[in-house]
Amino acid sequence: MRVYRHRVAGDSVAIRVPQTTEELDQFTAWAQRATVRGAIALDTETSGLDVFSDGFCLRTIQFGDASEAWVIHWERGGHFRRAAAQVLRKARRFLIHNAAFDWLVLDRHAGIALEDLAPRTRDTRVMAALVDPRQPQEGGIGTALKPLSAYYVDRTAPDAQGDLTSVFRSLGLTKANGFARIPLDHPLLNLYAGLDVIFTARLAPILSAALDRLGVRERLVDYEHEISRICAHMQRRGLILDVPFTHELNAALREDAQEYAGIAARYGVESVNSNKQITEALTGMGETLTERTAGGAVKIDKAVLLALADMDLQWKRLGVRTPNPLAEAILKSKRAGKWRSTYAETFLETVDSSGRVHPFINSMAARTGRMSVTRPALQTLPSSDQMIRRCLLADEGHVMVSTDFQAVEMRVLAALADVRRMKEGFQSGGRDFDIHMFTAQLIKGEEATEKDRKLYKGAGFGKVYGGGISTLARQTGASEDEIRRAVTAYDHAFPEIRRASARWQREARATGMVTVSATGRRMPLDRDRAYAVVNYQCQSAARDLLGQALINAESAGLLDAMRLPIHDEILASVPEREAKDYAREFERAMTFDLFGVPIVAEAEIGKRSWGSLYGATY
Structure with a gap:
């Protein structure tokens, strides 16, 4: 011994x-x-x-x-x-x-x-x-x-x-x-x-x-262990990798990265990772770069480049300026390189002998309890992507089903802050109720336009996620003055949100800068970011709704079908012939009443690849 x-x-x-x-x-x-x-x-x-x-x-x-x-x-x-x-x-x-x-x-x-x-x-x-x-x-x-x-x-x-x-x-x-x-x-x-x-x-x-x-509460500790077990079960199962497609994608991403790097080089940027070269080239093209890092250097991050390329965070055109071709080339070259190393190559490196990949699911990845999926980080994919998701397949004879909470952030905000008008809208509006157009019409009248909807959607998400005026302007394509007016109007329409924020901040200061979620989760706040309390409360409650949905789905016999929890959705591989029955059961597992606000979900049935839910043909 x-x-x-x-x-x-x-x-x-x-x-x-x-x-x-x-x-x-x-x-x-x-x-x-x-x-x-x-x-x-x-x-x-x-x-x-x-x-x-x-x-x-x-x-x-x-x-x-x-x-x-x-x-x-x-x-x-x-x-x-x-x-x-x-x-x-x-x-x-x-x-x-x-x-x-x-x-x-x-x-x-x-x-x-x-x-x-x-x-x-x-x-x-x-x-x-x-x-x-x-x-x-x-x-x-x-x-x-x-x-x-x-x-x-x-x-x-x-x-x-x-x-x-x-x-x-x-x-x-x-x-x-x-x-x-x-x-x-x-x-x-x-x-x-x-x-x-x-x-x-x-x-x-x-x-x-x-x-x-x-x-x-001991119940919360038990709950987290149950979610951890369910996530481990999903990780063990994994998803089938379309290996030939992934090899083709890997090669295509390499070519894209090189092609767009070549375009950037024609503007004097030899390395798309050199902030100095990018700053000099953009300034030489007449761009005014005003944002600075904490150290005082000119900021050239993704958000700045997207604004110059006239795109929002989902890479959709904003239509507010002429796209800068250099900014767009840098973004596309860096994205192609990152997607190749982060996704395509990682898929090929980690695929097991049975042809499956097993992304790691961290059931408690943030202060709010939010889950994450890493190696590769699938939760960071843009909502519009079909290319990377196309690599991952349902089982043979199966199709993919994605069941997603509908407007869960705003429903949770309405429930937790007891926002009267929001709650009335959610209660009477049915499953397809559009909270953002409802808000626009509440403020602007029946003549509210799609542009108004986008503006007030940005203001609403600013309440949930704590975005500042400049960030919201960049995300929506609106001017900062328009955003300020929208936020002010939002506060007048839904005064309960500001009151709830003030109350939660007072309670946190009385307990050592810790806010406690609806389920009893303790979430420390940073003293200089006490306003983030609304974000913490909403994200934590939304996460726990997803966690309870996982438990409900297991109780309904759906555990073996589940593959990933992604943001506010559950991805599943189900027999093609029974897809509608499975979709209905997943919707039922994700339907709740939260303090008088209906939490609802919608299931979408795709084809064999995850990407089919985003436009891929297979």
Whole structure:
């Protein structure tokens, strides 16, 4: 038995690494005693992060409590695997930090089904995010195990990642291949593997006490674990990749990036990533660049270039100026390059042996609880895109169905702020009620135009998302004076929004700049951005409606059909012959009453590709 000693918060702890069957028997005996005492902390060491890639392997599984850890070398096979699997199947409860990853690792590589392990798990990362969702750059502790352990358990908690990176270098390995190739018996690998479960075991009761002290309801904690499990289920299933199409797209994007870079070069911009060259060229073309960065430099970001190219954030023409050809060429070259590396190449790098890609779904990615989809970041695709979405397919004999909340941000705002006129409109207007034209007519009369609708839509979203006058002007194509007048008129039409904002800000200041959502989620505010409270309240409530919709859909037997949660929609792969029945059930799962406001959804049935829902022909 190899035993490593370490001190945690002044206590001596032991990390045990069994080498023989007799020592494995000692491990299983310890586990039998430990599971009677309470939850066992659990973690894995793997060759990397792409759980579904062909080269991925599970190296060790570690179990522990507050004073003792056992590192089981799964990679050795035989008795080691049998002993670990026995404990995984029989232990009553587990504590895992970032459980979704380990659930999928153990499901795919250890034969322990997600459905079996998840109900027995408490995730300390979920608990930490409910205490304080902010990342370090936002003034929080973060949700990674190391900073949480250093803050709550032992300020000298070692930086395992940093120390192991140094070891990798000494062994001639890189950060990319180090975890896969470091010798299984390396003392540092085993020490830190064991310490992770000890820290997790110590962290759990501290976070539990913090949640109790802050009044976070146990029901909310359970709810987040349910959503995490459902998202892991979707990630495990994945989507079929149209590999030939993706190769063609990859080549086309490379050509587009080069073509538009060539156009930019004719205007004197040799590199589309050189802000200096772009600034000089645009100024030479007679453009006036007034926006500045915090450091005082001329700002040449996407928003500035889109305005110069006469496009909104969705790349649609605004019709307010002559498009600048250089700005448009730079945007198109950079987008093609980014889409190639972020999407096409990532799809091809991560597709598994069965032809599926498994985008990572982070069920709690922001202060508001908003979900995200990464590797690749599919939630950042423009709503008009069909090209990237065309790469992803429903199963054989299936079609894609997308069920999307209708105007959910404005419905949530009306419900939370109790906006009388908005609520009346939503209640009497039916499923197809257009809140933005309703607002335009409320302010301008029956003669309100489509331009008025767009203007007041921008003002409304400014209320929800906290956009400033200049940002709203850029997004709508209206002048800043027009936006100011629209916002003022909006406030007169719906005075409850300003009153709710003021009330939420007062409540937050009385509780240490924390606003609490309708479901009890704690969301810290930045003191210089207290106005963002409306955005936080609305986005959090909308996210929790989507989370409840996922749970409702599972209860309706739709879990195996679901593929992705994207913004305010659920994407599903369903049998073509039963598509209408599935669409109806998804709409039912996404229909609610929120404080008297009907929350409704509309399902759209596509063809086989996700892109078919956006105009693609397949």
